[in-house]
Amino acid sequence: MKWLGWALACLLLSATSVGGQTSLGEQTPGPQTSADLLLLGQQAERAENYQQAIADYQRAAELDPKSPEPPRALALLYASQNLQRLALPAWEAVLAKTPDDRDSWIEVAQTHGYLNEDHEAVVVYEEALRRFPADLDLAQALAWMLFKTEDFQRGITLLESMLKSQATTAGVEMILGTLYSSQFSEAQARVHYLQSIALTTGNSLTEKVFRSIAWYNLSLLDKDFYHFEASRDDLKQSILQQERASNHLAMGELEQEALQEKAARQSYTKALETDDTPLSLFDLAKLEQLFGHLNDAKSRATEVANFRDETWIFNFGVTKEKFLRDQEELAADIHHAAWLLLDFQARTTVWDWFVWAWNKTSEGLQWYYHDQNWKNLLVKTGNTSLQVRNSPEAWVNLTLAHRDLPGLGLKYLSLSRQHELPRNPLSQPSYQLEEGLLAGDEKLLERALKQLQTPGENADRARGLAKLVELRRGRGAEVAARQALSDLFAIGAGLMPAQGLALPVRSLWFGADATQLEQWRRAESDYASQSHWDISGASRPGVVYDLDIQVFSKDSRQLFWTLRDATGAPKKSGRVEYDPQTKMEALASILLQVHTSD
């Protein structure tokens, strides 16, 4: 029986022990310290259980209200999810607990920057700099925000005063270059950019990227001061240091200015591959609009509008409002081009006319709407610039805003010229061109065009020539207008249809019997009166190009065309299929084929 007693005792003991363990297990409290909760939160965050992580961090903050770590963890979590609006109060909580930590100030200011609250960021940086007056990094960050808020002189004064007592850095030099560049101080800007390159000697990726950015900035400076070749060379240097989307974009922009459509598209497409901003999409849309590929332009513009992450703006010399302004300009240009291109559409039936009228109205209304939005934003951004005494930018904006009210436009153009011309003498032809465009002054335009001779100024020349055509036609000088059209065709055939313009040609029909040729000539005459394309079989003064059109109607219904210059040398050729019922459509196709970029 004794063994039974022992057995019972053992059983009881084990039961107690098991019961004790269970009871202990049930009563085990959760993590009691803030550190435990932080650890748990980090684990939850790694498992992407953010709800739990947030709860753990918040509980940790309650347990240890003085510790900056829980709000820091929370802020980092929100920032990692691009929820900057939620990260901001968390960073502010960190700052409240660690006002002597410079990095906390930087985090708060930077988060304001990501939220495009540049003025708030300036205030935070200023307060931080009061606490850490010798901190050059803070001064540099503040100077960047001063650049973003267009307060250039304050930025320059701040950095130069800091440099009196401290050694300069590559970053400081770069920002000084940017600030001087914005003030049209070419020489100083160049010195600082070159200095920033010289100070970056290492070969790490960061240093390569830095040098690439510096060369890129230098290229922008050269472009602003009309040194197009130097700008190209700078960009090549930049690409050599590190391939970045911005480099290809800038190269594409130079090529676009030179009206090199294919090269520009290639550069933009290359940029698009690595771009995490909507800028390459935007530039592509602009290019397609310029050269009349409006469906592509619309689709790219939609993609730009659909790009909702705006944190990239922080690192670029643009603001949310300015980017929106540029988008509105793009939309207006697209609809304007569509409105003009409609005139080249063949209309043979009543339904065609109805559809044409409907589209013309619709595109016209959309053009007007976006144009007004653009002008409204120009005025807004202009006023913002005026508030911080960045008058040159304000005047440019206000000149553009008053494009259709020349009295006011000329006034602001004059103010802008007074400021820029002494600092940037090569800008004179551009000012002449703008004045000619605004005032509708033919003489001024002709004078400007004589000076705009480098390929980098082709886009400006094209604008001037297009206006000349309008003015000369307005006063009935058809021969002179034809001359301007031929000049325009020589530098940018591809952009003519989107401006509602077409090359005057003498048509020569071959390959069909007399009846058929007569029909084609009648169709040509009808299409010419519909589209205002200056095309006819007659020799006219000022018309230097011949368009040979050969009709094939036996096996396949096709038109073969060849464009010949004054010497009779073929410049372009192509073929279009036709339907005998809608001959004018074939002519519309020829028009578009003739006006493509080489």
Added chain:
Amino acid sequence: MTTLLRLASLGFLAWNYGLYFPGLVNPVALVAIAAAALAGGLFTSRTRAWVAALASVAVWLGLRLLLVGVPQALSSFSATPLPWDTWPLAADRHLVFALPVVALGWFEGWWFRPGRSSPARERLVHALVLVALFWAQGPFHLTLYSSPFLFGLVLLPYLAVEAYLLIPEARLVARRTLASVAGVLLLVLAVVAVLWSLFGKYEELSTASGGGLMKPDLFQFDFSPLIRLETQISLSDHLVLLYREPGPGTKRYLRRFVLSGYDPAKGFFVDPPAGGGETALPPVGHKALTFPNNESLPGRQLVTQEYFLVNLDPASLLALNAPVRLQPYARWNKSSFVNAYKVESRVAGDLYWELGDEPGDGLNDAERQHDLRWGDDAELRELALSITAHAETPYEKALAVQNYLKDNFLYSLKPGEPGPEGALKHFLFQSKKGYCSYFAFSMALLLRSVGVPARVSVGFLTNPDEKVLDFYPVRAFQAHAWVEVPFGTYGWVDFDPTSENLAPGEGLTSPKGMDPDEMTRMIAEILKAQPVPLTETPSEAVSAQPEWSVGAAMDWGRRFGGLLLLTLLLLAQEFYRQRFRAKAWFAPPRQKAELAWRHLRWKALQVGLGPQAAETPGQWADRVDLAQGWVQGLERARYSAEFSPAEAKLAWSELPAITRELALRGRNLRWGRARLVAMVVFPWWPHRRPR
């Protein structure tokens, strides 16, 4: 007074038109321009049309010269920037944007003057403009107003003004008593509330019977394009809901409807088998629900999700296949969501080997017959047999059909016009392009035709790349249809046959990213609210925390508001009637005669025979008496009652007879009432009485 109200009505339209261009035009300026145009139209209303048109153009050009040309010229004299330099630009923009307002205002002033055209036509023009203004808005939300409730508040006075201008009787009555103006307002309110209430009731009923499936809805997402085979559809990028699911981003099929019925004419539809079954998804109410049949499904993983509905029927139950528990959340104050709840579901993992070995479907005979219906089309069967020639088990057959559709067909939102063979056969044998419903319907029918039960699910396909924290936004273009096939104990398993290859010329651009500000705001709201489960008795949950919100009030108003208002209206009418009787009962004889006279006048007003302005009672009685002999009798009695109580008593006693006669001559009365209704419904209805 009428002119002012006409201006108010026109001003309302001008204001709303102005709201379309925020930042560009000031709606107040447009209202002012509308007033000026109406005045111009009235001023020229006696002239010929071309004179009036010319005058309007001249005034517009004059204004442009005055507001744009002159300030521009003055500003350009100064070489320095002036604060008012940008005014001409703004004035120019306003004048151009106001052109439609000027045209409408001037035309109305000129054309709708008394005697030229009926006010009803002006109301018709306004109704058309109003429809045009709101036609262009988002498919299920109002973009001009922050909430439909606010829009309702703004619309109500406008409708009252329109009704006042439309109904001559109302105008005549309203001129006399303020109470009657309130009566007109109350009438409009009651009509709106009744419509609102009916709409709510309809929604409730449709939800109960499968969930507003065929219901195009102004304010909520509509699934109807997904359950019909349309020739072309477009889906917007508006946010429909948010859901939260912890863990790595995962693509999910959120199921809203299970469609097991099929009709060649209308496609698949909700048709649960006898006894309900899983396809009869219950609406989300206040109570927690469990789905015990799904608890025991093997090879599945438990997934917990919280749904926050934004633009969807609040009673919509969204869940993964297959739900096991539903827990509604209590609504919090100022919630941006129409409903919120948590659902636990058991989701099938990779069951390749298990399903391959599963020979049966696990359905009873009745259920199998139900999910095999319409599988007897010879053409479809021939195709299905050729696709599944090498497949043995139901799983292999399902995979074969799924892959056949995925690989050989193209995705298109513009499937095009079907031929005489019908949309589905056109898709399968001709065009080979369509959107998800084409694929899902085809797969379900092809499987049914080879003896594999199948049904269609409709809901949303989510994108893990859009995940922020644990939240996934679900937007209208993510609506999707797919197929479910039963596998014995494993339950119904999802198959998605939709092709990922775009048809040529689709021109689909990448959808707009979620607005980060909106997303952040909603996430912050949920994190702050920390939703709590609704207790079993809703009243407790409601009393546990402040519950009032615009959404809740709207919901309540939609359910009961109309009935309540109608009851109030009837009660008010009854109250006035009884008060009249009581007053007359206790009144001295002379006052009785006076009351009888007033009653008669009121009745006459109702039938359009009331006294005209500046008409004495005697003249009125004489005029009306030409048609009705009783008026003069009562008028005599009223006057004689002044001198003789006996005459007054007689007049009072005659009143029922007169009222009866009025009822007998009720043609006028009935016509008057019919006219009231007709003029509301058909504003162009002629409103002259037949003689």
